[in-house]
Amino acid sequence: MGSTAGSSALWYLTRGTGTVTLVLLTISVALGVANVRRLQTETVPRFVFEAVHRRVAMLGLALLAVHIVTSLLDPFAPIRLIDAVVPLVSAYRPIWLGLGALAFDVLIAIVMTSVLRRRLGYRAWRVTHSLAYVCWPIALVHGLGTGSDAKTSWMLLLTAGCVAIVLVAVWMRAAASSRDQSGIRASVVLASLAAPLALVVWLANGPLAAGWAKRAGTPRSLLATASRSALSSASSGASATSECIDVRGKRVTPPLVYRPLRFQGAGVRHGEPVAARGWGR
Numbered sequence: 001m002g003s004t005a006g007s008s009a010l011w012y013l014t015r016g017t018g019t020v021t022l023v024l025l026t027i028s029v030a031l032g033v034a035n036v037r038r039l040q041t042e043t044v045p046r047f048v049f050e051a052v053h054r055r056v057a058m059l060g061l062a063l064l065a066v067h068i069v070t071s072l073l074d075p076f077a078p079i080r081l082i083d084a085v086v087p088l089v090s091a092y093r094p095i096w097l098g099l100g101a102l103a104f105d106v107l108i109a110i111v112m113t114s115v116l117r118r119r120l121g122y123r124a125w126r127v128t129h130s131l132a133y134v135c136w137p138i139a140l141v142h143g144l145g146t147g148s149d150a151k152t153s154w155m156l157l158l159t160a161g162c163v164a165i166v167l168v169a170v171w172m173r174a175a176a177s178s179r180d181q182s183g184i185r186a187s188v189v190l191a192s193l194a195a196p197l198a199l200v201v202w203l204a205n206g207p208l209a210a211g212w213a214k215r216a217g218t219p220r221s222l223l224a225t226a227s228r229s230a231l232s233s234a235s236s237g238a239s240a241t242s243e244c245i246d247v248r249g250k251r252v253t254p255p256l257v258y259r260p261l262r263f264q265g266a267g268v269r270h271g272e273p274v275a276a277r278g279w280g281r
Contacts, residue, residue: 010074015149017067019158022143024060026162028053029136030169035176061107068104078219093217096145103139106131136166137195141202145216150207163199167192 031053068084071077079097083090085105087098113120113128140162149155170192174185206212214223 007075010070011076014067014070014074015147017063017070018143018147019149019155021060021063021067022139022162023158024056024063025136025139026165028057028060029132030165031056032132033166033169034172061111064104064107077222091219093146096142096216099138099142100146103135103142106135106138110135141199144203144207150203163196167196 031049071079072081072084077092079090079092083092083097084101087101087105088094090097090101109128110132113125117125140159144150144159147155170188174188177185206215
């Protein structure tokens, strides 16, 4: 009972830190894309935006570390330490978890080059730092491909908001570019319009489509156990429904059946519906 409750706590913590990390990374990238060194208003000086940019990035890294640690400690999926740093080696959703590992590696490289900036030189630091802009879409797709909340309305709205924020930053940067860069500006605008469209198409045929858990690379053993648990839960629900019909001569709506399920590492949490972690996807 205690270990199961702890496992559920780890799951919620993993989801929460992953979501907040995405929001913080979005803010940091948007400030960087909008060229934080030039961004200022009449009431807010430039150094305030620069400080926000740095502090948001550091907070995001701290939450990312918690996200990784809780994912490793959670017995729900067979995720190893090497899976968090080496892409495509995990037995659990290798491609989509591998994207998370790749994003983490890029962020570590950015932090290391920032610490060694004086020794490496400005150009090397600048090239490495620009990888943060590539890291953001990778992290976004990782969350949608691996996370269990991709089908929820709040996660879809949050994703749309993050994409909108980055798009506005890109357009602000493009509008501020010089006239002799009109070709580059047009290419950037077209790419910024094509990328969200590609994301929508992928979502419709991927995480939002039926059977995504299997196609994403979830181990068969976990899928089989979750399927048996779903059948058991449905059978219990049908039994409870039959007992609630024609009570006092009237047909009544049966109460919600909330049956504690205890399947450690099988994708079913204690006291949680089978579909809670996206096993029906």
